[in-house]
Amino acid sequence: MNEYLITGGAGFIGSSVCEKLLKENNKVIVIDNFCDFYNPKIKENNIKDFIRNPNFKLYRKDIRDRQAIKEIFEENNIEIVIHLAAMVGVRPSIEEPCLYQDVNCLGTQNILEEMKEYNIKKIIMASSSSVYGNCKQVPFKENMIVDFAISPYAATKKANEVMTYVYHKLFGFNVMILRFFTVYGPKQRPDLAINKFTKLMLADEELPMYGDGTTSRDYTYIDDIVDGVIKSCKYVLKNKNIYEIINLGNSSPISLKEMIDTISKVLNIKPKIKQMPMQSGDVEQTYADISKARKIIGYEPKVSFEEGIEKFIKWNFQQGRSFLKICKIFSTGTVLFENFKIFSTGTVLVLKIHKFYAKERG
Numbered sequence: 001m002n003e004y005l006i007t008g009g010a011g012f013i014g015s016s017v018c019e020k021l022l023k024e025n026n027k028v029i030v031i032d033n034f035c036d037f038y039n040p041k042i043k044e045n046n047i048k049d050f051i052r053n054p055n056f057k058l059y060r061k062d063i064r065d066r067q068a069i070k071e072i073f074e075e076n077n078i079e080i081v082i083h084l085a086a087m088v089g090v091r092p093s094i095e096e097p098c099l100y101q102d103v104n105c106l107g108t109q110n111i112l113e114e115m116k117e118y119n120i121k122k123i124i125m126a127s128s129s130s131v132y133g134n135c136k137q138v139p140f141k142e143n144m145i146v147d148f149a150i151s152p153y154a155a156t157k158k159a160n161e162v163m164t165y166v167y168h169k170l171f172g173f174n175v176m177i178l179r180f181f182t183v184y185g186p187k188q189r190p191d192l193a194i195n196k197f198t199k200l201m202l203a204d205e206e207l208p209m210y211g212d213g214t215t216s217r218d219y220t221y222i223d224d225i226v227d228g229v230i231k232s233c234k235y236v237l238k239n240k241n242i243y244e245i246i247n248l249g250n251s252s253p254i255s256l257k258e259m260i261d262t263i264s265k266v267l268n269i270k271p272k273i274k275q276m277p278m279q280s281g282d283v284e285q286t287y288a289d290i291s292k293a294r295k296i297i298g299y300e301p302k303v304s305f306e307e308g309i310e311k312f313i314k315w316n317f318q319q320g321r322s323f324l325k326i327c328k329i330f331s332t333g334t335v336l337f338e339n340f341k342i343f344s345t346g347t348v349l350v351l352k353i354h355k356f357y358a359k360e361r362g
């Protein structure tokens with residue numbers, strides 16, 4: 001049993017990592033401020049299954065609050081920190097660069113400083129594929145020069161990588177930087193395209209497609225990411241004098257058009273696409289070279305894009321958020337879902353979704 005601090009542990013990736021670590025019988029401490037970047041109720045829902053687990057402890061605090069972090073380290077025997085808390089999203093960071101700087105850079109500095117004070121020197125740090133900016137050379141390798149961020153968000157992530165290196169050099173921190181490539185799956189953030197497009201398709205509304213559909217992303221399924229995070233923790237716990245940056249991607253980019261087509265195929269709904277101009281801050285493509293992650297931690301993504309989308313949509317329905325739309329589709333009889341496994345349980349499932357939905361709406 002190890003004792004972990006997960007910052008941002010109520011979020012999409014954080015709560016998924018929590019779940020896995022708790023299943024493996026570890027102790028998990030979470031700090032999260034449940035910020036309203038998206039509906040905090042979603043974050044409450046993310047952690048509801050383990051809130052009563054005696055191995056789980058939650059601090060509803062802000063990483064900008066140095067005293068709060070001090071108390072967490074004082075009250076617990078943390079061995080390793082998984083630092084995921086951040087203001088996320090490329091486009092919103094252009095609107096509010098100071099907030100991104102404040103949370104992502106000052107917040108990270110607070111964590112590093114208190115780790116130093118309490119002699120906790122093992123950290124897994126969330127970075128992002130966005131640090132590669134519009135690098136033309138693909139796939140992206142960790143040793144490429146990444147000095148050309150095209151959004152404030154990406155710049156803060158690069159700054160985190162550099163600052164953590166300083167703590168490695170000066171104070172002997174053992175560090176693993178994980179550059180995540182567009183993560184999707186159950187619990188996915190509502191601001192991310194797959195989640196947004198699924199809801200829009202179910203609502204029979206237009207999908208804003210920025211650009212001509214040829215931009216591509218190396219979508220990576222959440223279970224593969226969680227596996228990469230846990231393997232990185234084991235690596236950091238076992239080894240000394242480490243500072244490594246690794247890509248956690250799928251190494252198989254999917255174009256925006258293919259992404260829409262896959263969701264459409266799984267839902268069996270024809271999308272209404274509204275083409276829009278490319279947005280500033282958005283990169284043209286992301287594509288991870290994962291040979292380093294494979295070599296040093298044995299990372300091996302397993303979930304294909306289509307399989308991942310099926311799992312995500314199944315989860316989405318189970319959450320009941322799409323209940324009304326499903327009813328509408330059923331009643332109009334426009335969609336039959338013949339190939340959709342979850343509908344083999346038909347009425348029972350719909351009733352369950354209804355019950356959940358009614359509960360959620362109070």
Ligand SMILES: NC(=O)c1ccc[n+]([C@@H]2O[C@H](COP(=O)([O-])OP(=O)(O)OC[C@H]3O[C@@H](n4cnc5c(N)ncnc54)[C@H](O)[C@@H]3O)[C@@H](O)[C@H]2O)c1
Nearest residue numbers: 008011012013033034035062063085086126128180182183
């Ligand atoms: N999801 C992706 O595709 C992706 C890709 C690249 C990098 N990342 C990085 O992975 C990490 C997790 O991302 P996610 O997708 O789970 O996002 P998320 O927004 O779901 O999770 C981040 C969590 O941090 C918390 N948080 C924000 N500001 C805080 C503060 N000041 N104090 C305490 N908690 C705070 C939020 O409430 C949230 O629960 C982030 O660092 C993000 O930059 C994610």
